Amino acid sequence: MTGGSDLLLERMTRLHPKIIDLTLARVERLCAALGHPERRLPPVVHVAGTNGKGSTQAMIRAGLEASGASVHAYTSPHLARFHERIRVAGELISEDELMAVLDRCMAANGEAPITFFEITTAAAFLAFSETAADWTLLEVGLGGRLDATNVVEPRLCVVTPVDLDHQQYLGDTLGRIAGEKAGILKRGVPVVVARQHPEALEVIEARAARLGAPVLAEGQHWHCGVEDGRLVFRDERGLLDLPLPNLAGPHQIVNAGAALAAMRELGLDADACEAGVTTAEWPARMQRLRGMLAEVMGPGELWLDGGHNPAAGEAIAATLKAMPPARTHLVCGMLNTKDVAGFMRPLAGVAERLWAVSIPGEANTLPAGETARHARGAGLVADEADGVREAIAAAVGMGAHRVLICGSLYLAGHVLRSGA
Numbered sequence: 001m002t003g004g005s006d007l008l009l010e011r012m013t014r015l016h017p018k019i020i021d022l023t024l025a026r027v028e029r030l031c032a033a034l035g036h037p038e039r040r041l042p043p044v045v046h047v048a049g050t051n052g053k054g055s056t057q058a059m060i061r062a063g064l065e066a067s068g069a070s071v072h073a074y075t076s077p078h079l080a081r082f083h084e085r086i087r088v089a090g091e092l093i094s095e096d097e098l099m100a101v102l103d104r105c106m107a108a109n110g111e112a113p114i115t116f117f118e119i120t121t122a123a124a125f126l127a128f129s130e131t132a133a134d135w136t137l138l139e140v141g142l143g144g145r146l147d148a149t150n151v152v153e154p155r156l157c158v159v160t161p162v163d164l165d166h167q168q169y170l171g172d173t174l175g176r177i178a179g180e181k182a183g184i185l186k187r188g189v190p191v192v193v194a195r196q197h198p199e200a201l202e203v204i205e206a207r208a209a210r211l212g213a214p215v216l217a218e219g220q221h222w223h224c225g226v227e228d229g230r231l232v233f234r235d236e237r238g239l240l241d242l243p244l245p246n247l248a249g250p251h252q253i254v255n256a257g258a259a260l261a262a263m264r265e266l267g268l269d270a271d272a273c274e275a276g277v278t279t280a281e282w283p284a285r286m287q288r289l290r291g292m293l294a295e296v297m298g299p300g301e302l303w304l305d306g307g308h309n310p311a312a313g314e315a316i317a318a319t320l321k322a323m324p325p326a327r328t329h330l331v332c333g334m335l336n337t338k339d340v341a342g343f344m345r346p347l348a349g350v351a352e353r354l355w356a357v358s359i360p361g362e363a364n365t366l367p368a369g370e371t372a373r374h375a376r377g378a379g380l381v382a383d384e385a386d387g388v389r390e391a392i393a394a395a396v397g398m399g400a401h402r403v404l405i406c407g408s409l410y411l412a413g414h415v416l417r418s419g420a
Contacts, residue, residue: 005098009082011106013116022146027118031151033108034122037129041136042072044152045262048144048181049160049194051311052255055247055282056160056194057137059259060266063276065090067268069134074124074149076117076141079283079306079413086124089133101126117141121148135266143170145183157184157191157213158262161254162200163311164339178203185213190265193217194258216261224257231277233260240270245277248286249319284412286319289405292419296392301326301402304416306409308334310342316406317346323402327352329395331388332375332407333359336366340374343407348379353398355391356384359411371407388415 031038047057054075064071073087086093101123109119121141128136138154140147162178170177178200185191185207193204195218208215216222222235226244231253233240240260245252256277263273284306294302305316320328328351334340344354356371366374368384375382385391388405395403405415 005082005095005102009102009116009120021115022143024146024148024151026112026114027122027148028151029112030105030109030114030119030122031125034105034126037122037125038151039153040129041125041152042128042133043155044136044138045156045158045266046138046140046149046152046154046184047158047160048140048147048184049158050163050177050181050309051307051315052160052194052251052258053139055252055255055280055285056158056259056262057139058247058282059245059256059276059280060158060262061087061137061276062280063259063263063268063272064135064137064266066275066279067272070132071135071137072128072131072133073137073139074121074128075139077409077413079409080417082120085120086127088127088131093127097127098123115148118148140181140184143177143180143183145180147184150184154184154186154189156262156265157186157189158194158258159184159191159196159204160194160258161311162196162204163309164342174199175203179207182207185211187211188213190214190216192258192261192265195219195254216265218254218257218261222257222261222264224253224260226253231256233257233273235261235264237264240273242274243278246280247282248288249315250322251315251318252285283416284409286316289415293389293392293415296389297396297403300396300400302392303402303404304412305404305406306412307406308338308343308408310339310345313343313346316404317350320347320350320402320404326402327400328402328404329398329400330354330380331357331385331391331395331403331405332371333357333368333388333411334366334371334407335359335362335364335410336370337364338366338408340366340371341378344375344378344380351380351404352400353395354380354382355395356382357386357388357391357411359408360387360414362408362410362414365410388418 078084359365372382
C-alpha cells in the first residue's frame with residue numbers, strides 16, 4: 001500500500017531534472033531556510049568510501065548502542081522502504097515523523113531546484129536535530145566533497161576502501177576518486193582510514209596533512225586480521241581478541257577493522273567493541289535468505305548481495321571461495337551505468353553458471369541479454385531468465401546447491417520487497 005510519504009517522495013523526484021548533480025549550494029540554502037538543523041546534531045561520525053560504508057557504519061552503531069548510547073543513523077540507498085535510510089535514536093523513522101519533516105522541507109524549499117537526495121538529507125538532519133541522542137552516524141551518498149551530507153562539522157571521519165565506481169561523477173583514477181572521498185575531512189578532526197590502494201592513501205594523507213587532521217590508518221596506527229579463527233585488532237591502546245564478525249565474507253574483516261578503530265577513538269570499551277562486530281546486521285551483504293524464494297531452493301542455500309563494482313566482485317568471489325564447496329550459480333541483474341565486465345570477471349572462477357535478469361521497475365536496468373553477453377565475455381557460462389524466481393528454479397533444475405543473487409542494490413531491494 002502506498003503511504004503519504006511515498007507520494008511526497010514521488011513529488012520530490014520532480015524538483016530537479018537530474019538524479020545526481022553534485023554541489024553543496026542547494027542543500028546549504030535549504031538548511032539555512034530550515035534554521036540550520038545540521039548545526040544542532042549530536043556529535044557526528046561521517047563515513048565515506050567506495051565499498052563497506054554501510055557495513056562499517058552498522059558495526060559502529062552496534063558498538064555504540066551496546067555501550068548504552070542512543071544513536072541517529074543515516075544511510076543510503078534503501079532496499080525495501082525509504083524509512084530504512086533514517087534511524088532516529090535507534091528506531092526507523094515513523095511514517096508520521098517522516099511525513100512531517102518532508103512537508104517542512106518541501107515548504108522551506110518551495111519550487112527551487114533540489115535533488116531528491118539533497119532534500120531527503122535535509123529532512124534527516126531536521127529529524128535528528130529535534131530528537132535527543134548521543135551520536136549521529138552519517139553515510140556519504142556519493143563521493144564526499146560535494147555530497148549533501150558534507151555540511152556538518154564531525155567529531156570523527158572514517159574512509160573505507162576506495163576503488164573505481166561512479167567514475168562519471170568522481171573521476172577516472174583512484175587518486176581523483178580518493179580526493180572526492182577525502183573531501184569530508186575537516187581541520188583538526190581525526191580520520192580513520194581503512195586499507196587503501198597506495199595511490200588513494202597518498203591523496204587522503206596529503207589532504208589530512210593540509211588540514212592538520214590526525215590520521216589513524218590501517219597498517220600504520222592499527223592492524224586487524226584473522227588469527228586462529230579469531231579477529232585480532234591491535235593499536236596503541238592494546239590488543240582485542242574477538243570472535244569473527246557477524247557479517248559474512250573476508251572483506252568484512254577490513255570493515256571490522258575500520259569500525260573497531262573508530263570505536264576505540266570514540267572511547268568504547270572491549271565489550272562494546274566485541275558487540276559492534278558480532279551483533280551488527282546489514283541486509284543484502286552476503287545475506288542468507290530463508291523466506292519464500294529460499295523454498296524454491298529446497299535443501300540448497302540462497303544468498304543475496306548488493307555489491308556492484310569490480311572490488312565488490314572480488315569480495316564476493318573471495319567469500320564464495322571461503323565457503324564449503326558447492327555447485328554455485330549466480331542470478332545477476334545490473335544497472336547500465338556500472339562496469340559490468342569488471343564486476344563479473346572475478347566471479348568466473350567461483351560459479352558454474354550465471355542467470356541474467358533485468359531489474360523489475362528500474363529504468364536504468366541493463367537488459368538481461370546484455371548482462372548475459374557481458375558474463376560470457378568475462379568467462380562465465382550464462383543464460384537469460386524472465387525473473388529471479390525463474391532463474392532460481394532453473395539453477396536448481398541444473399543441480400545448483402548454492403545460488404547467489406547479486407549485481408545491484410536495486411535488485412536486492414526488489415528481492416527483499418518480494419518477501420524473500
